[in-house]
Amino acid sequence: MKKCSILATVVTAVILVAVPALADYRIGMGAYRVKDYKWAMKEFKADQKNPNSLYNLGIMYYKGEGVKADHNQGIEWIRKAAEKGHVQAQFLLGTFYDSGKDLAQDRATAAQWYRKAAKKGHTQAQFNLGLMYVNGEGVEKDHGNAVVWLKKAARGGHQDAGRLLKTMGEDVPAQALPKKGKAAEGANAPAAGTPSALPPGHPPMQ
Numbered sequence: 001m002k003k004c005s006i007l008a009t010v011v012t013a014v015i016l017v018a019v020p021a022l023a024d025y026r027i028g029m030g031a032y033r034v035k036d037y038k039w040a041m042k043e044f045k046a047d048q049k050n051p052n053s054l055y056n057l058g059i060m061y062y063k064g065e066g067v068k069a070d071h072n073q074g075i076e077w078i079r080k081a082a083e084k085g086h087v088q089a090q091f092l093l094g095t096f097y098d099s100g101k102d103l104a105q106d107r108a109t110a111a112q113w114y115r116k117a118a119k120k121g122h123t124q125a126q127f128n129l130g131l132m133y134v135n136g137e138g139v140e141k142d143h144g145n146a147v148v149w150l151k152k153a154a155r156g157g158h159q160d161a162g163r164l165l166k167t168m169g170e171d172v173p174a175q176a177l178p179k180k181g182k183a184a185e186g187a188n189a190p191a192a193g194t195p196s197a198l199p200p201g202h203p204p205m206q
Contacts, residue, residue: 078093094113096110098138
């Protein structure tokens, strides 16, 4: 079973529906949707109390939208969003530490960020954390904790979690069973950036 790759996470994304927030953020999302990235960036920077703005700035710097691509600066904005509780940013930061791409690999730190996102219901983070308990990566091997997190992911419809539970001899929640007549799908895509959620075609903007 493979964790979501960081590349897929940051390259395959969808802009999330904007939630009610300050005017600068809403204006920024409007500008982003019409691909006026410089205007969008200006508005997001004016609204740094909003973790969605911080996250979007991170994605834009990482991808080079409205500015020259700068992975380091992108990750720092994503980190700021994660520290303010942004679930997708927490998951993404975990993938950076997990993969060793753009940041020094640190599986223990990856597990910490996955746990934060997993506790908020992020199914891919739940799966990744469960897999870490299975393999003893970043955490001590622990069958019980592995099952707990894999079942949470499976209940969210994560079919890879269901398949792994089956190989472990555990009951598989119905939500993770392949739909009749449909080919089994892989891990559910994180809403944005899976990351789970950003602009069309990239990690999701939120």
